[in-house]
Amino acid sequence: MSASTRHTYIQIHPLDNVLVALQDLTAGTQINFAGHTLTLADNVQAKHKFTLQALQPGDSIYMYGVLVGKTTTAIAQGGGITVNNIVHAANDFQLGNRKTEWHKPDVSRYQDRTFMGYHRHDGSVGTANYWLVIPLVFCENRNINVLKEALTAKLGFAKPRGYENEVDSLINMYQTGKSAAELLQADLQLTPESIGAHKLFKNIDGIKFINHDMGCGGTKTDSDALCGLLAGYITHPNIAGATVLSLGCQHAQASILQTEILKRDANFNKPLIVLEQQQLGTESALLHEALKQTFVGLIEANKQERQPAPLSKLCIGLECGGSDGFSGISANPTLGYLSDMLVALGGSVVLAEFPELCGVEQELSDRCIDEPTAKKFMNLMQTYNARAEADGSGFYANPSPGNIKDGLITDAIKSAGAAKKGGTSPITAVLDYPEKVTQPGLNLLCTPGSDIESTTAEVASGANIVLFTTGLGTPTGNPVAPVVKISTNTKLYQKMPDIIDIDCGTIIEGEETIEQTAIRMLELVIDIASGNQQTKAQKLGQDDFIPWKRGVSL
Structure with a gap:
């Protein structure tokens, strides 16, 4: 159009x-x-x-x-x-001829453009500078929360609050004899109020505290994959350093985590604090040590400053969630055009959600740069679908009730539109979860179609920004990488302005072309990557993190 x-x-x-x-x-x-x-x-x-x-x-x-x-x-x-x-229904696929010709967009205007990022020793560049605090096992979740309560507000990283004031209003109304009906009719106005001390460390964007329900009690495969995922976050370009809490007896051992870190960065030299509760003894001993060492680590991390970096240092994760019948017409093709622009500039993009590539396997396998890469993709797709079918499901069951209600009534319809996020460039690498991106160009990453699991995995693989399209509305964010929310239709953009960053409904309305919208989107990406603007998810503190248990999740 x-x-x-x-x-x-x-x-x-x-x-x-x-x-x-x-x-x-x-x-x-x-x-x-x-x-x-x-x-x-x-x-x-x-x-x-x-x-x-x-x-x-x-x-x-x-x-x-x-x-x-x-x-x-x-x-x-x-x-x-x-x-x-x-x-x-979807066509079968087989190893075919290489089809690596593509529509390479004119990116001359962006050849010399830069963003302001944090340069890491391994050559990657972060779009943010976070300290990470994570548990190796769910047993440590409470201690992570205690550290969060102790550090966040005092160091000036707390998000503005407002709902506490509204609760105060309800309490006052109740105590003064207002009825239940009057309480329900009350017009509570959100009145944000800053809390916490003035930001102490100027060059640190925040301390991110992550919880999860894994590390022990499940399969050894899942705990090993968890260590790989956490290693991906620790070595991520947006992370300056990390504090890791371990119980000691769990499957996800600190030694496995260290091995996974060195797989991703053989010369790893970020500040890394690993504390084991069963070795230190009391909870207070663990937490006191964690507080002291983390504070010293923050002092070191604060020495880093933003410096100019070429756009080739961007690694963009491509994601969709709450998709609708316009996703494959407006927002996803816009991401595809932006993906081609970034690839042409030497950057990296990550297309994931393998259940949502069902039906387009032939096209994608033909676009792989060589036969081994194509075979790896086809094998992952076949193995994943077979595992799902063995458990009584399959890729055909991927569309959600919301997808179906808004026009995506088969998995192949959903998939054909979802694949448009990957543009037209050759596929340079196929990665199995939770492998790291090491090649510029378009990378395929095996993940579920589940929004948060897939976003979590893309960031672990190195995405320093995620572009997330939605037709129904979802608040999804990530602890360490900005997630830019993109609406497929203007009605959604107007209805949920607190979670949507950019509107692609202009394409449906005939106001813009896909190319024009992609250029507008890239400008926003550069601004966010430079720290000049926060995404709506960042402003809301939407830090979603769910590791993939390698069993069936569509």
Whole structure:
């Protein structure tokens, strides 16, 4: 769609036999398409699809030029497709020829652009400078929380508060005899109030405290993967140093963590404090030591300052959550164009969520730079899906109720749109969770489609910013990497301004092209990477962190 042109429907690919409604359409509406006129047989809501021809049971449904479903009943020409008349279907895939030609965008205007970042000894550049406090096992979660209570406000890293004042208002109303009905009708105004001391360490963006429910009691595979994930965070370019609390007897041993750290950074030299409770004895001994050593580590971390860095030092994680029928038309293709821009500049991008690549495996495997890389991708996809099916599910079960309600009624429809985040560039590497990005260009990372698990993994692999598209709205953030929330439609952007950073609904409205929106988005990314602007998730303190248990999670 071109700027300033508003359409009521769109065909995404010339091979598609369905059109996507861009606004609510009523039965009987005349649709003029490709020199022919058809009449809508059903009411079709915006984001949903209707057929170009009459279809019989067993016929194929194509979107984005690929098979996305099979009909289960006859559908009249102009009939809406729903969960009641089609089911998921996707083409098989096999090792094919390399297809690495791509649409390389003109990035001459950005060749000399820089962002202000934190340069690390391994050559990476952080978009933030955090100290990390993490447990090796869930037994230490309480002690992590105690450290958070002790350090955050006193060092000036506490987020503004406001809801405590509203609770005070409710207490006062209750004590003065107001009824339950009056309490429910009360207009409570949020009145933020800063708490905590003045920020002591000027060059530290915050102390991040992470909890999780792993490290012991599960499989050894999961605890080893946890150590790899935590090592990814400790060696992350946005991390200046870390405090790690260990109980001592758990599966996730400190020695395994150290091995995983050296895998990712053979010359690791960040301040790293590892304390074992069973060795130190009392809780107070553990916490006193943690407080003293962490404070000294913060002094060292505060010596680092932002310096100019080329855009090739950006590693962008590509994510979607709460997707809708516009995701593959507006926001995801915009990320794809931005991805191609960053690759052209020598940067790295990470496309994950393997259950949401179902149906486009052939295209992606053909785009891999060599056959070993393609085979690794295909093997991971087949193994993951087989494991899911063995547990009574499969990739076909990936769409959520919200996805289905807003037009993504099969996994292949969802996947074909989700894959647009990866643009058109060759795939330079395929990574298994929780491997680290070491190659510039487009990297595929095996993760679930689950938003937070996937975002958590992308950051562990090295993403120093995450671009997150959503059509329904999700507050997802991350403790150490800025998560930029991108709406697929303007209605969402206007409804949830506290969680959405940028609107791609301008494409649906015909106000901007995908290229124009991508350029606008890249400018915001540069600003956030330089510390000049915080994302909405950062302002809300939305620090989501969920490790992937390698069992089935779609």
